[in-house]
Amino acid sequence: MFRLLSTCRPALGGAGRHLRPLGGSTSALRLQRMSTHSDGDKSNDSSSGPMMPFEEFIKLKKRVKSVQLLWALPSGFMGMVTSALVVTQAVPDLTTTPPEEIVPILGMDPLIFYGLLGTVNGFIAMAIGHYVFGMLWHLMNPRLSRELNKRDNDFKLRLAKHRCEDSSQYEDDYFGDKIQNVSDYRQWVRTQQQKRADLAKEAAAKN
16 A cells, blocks of 8 residues: 555656746736735635646646556455445345245345445445545645645636636536646647637627
8 A cells, every 4th residue: 555655756856847928828827926826815825835847746646546546446346345245144045046036126136236236335435445545645745745736726726717718518628637738738728718719709790
């Protein structure tokens, strides 16, 4: 477990690039400023001071998510195995009962019912494993955790500021999940600006 946790600890001395302004675009944020305050949140001390370089933030966030997934899979498997063991102990004659003596559970064959129950337990165990690993990682890496959360909050604020108001959550990479570097971020901002301009032209044409 501790080996998995340590794989997510990058070297912070690194050569990650800081975000830079988007060429002369008036709507682009000044990404070289490494502090961001949200409107109405005057007491947010976490947004002050230097932040983790953007590309380093993306790599660390992706690495933590990947290891969380690896942690969740065996947790889900163990959840299903545990559920199967409990069922075999609670209903030992589940597979030997004659068909005419089978009593449906919620209108379903007991085998189907307990199979679905085991699957649900597996997904619940996956969610628990995913959450537990994340909690352990944040506890064991407090400094990295603070820097990751600070940069993540800053990133979300930037996306919210530039996102086209009429964008759908199912198009144009609404949450910026495909952004892997500064170039991707700039392209995402340009896409949102273009979409906003197109919508403004359509509205002007209707009027």
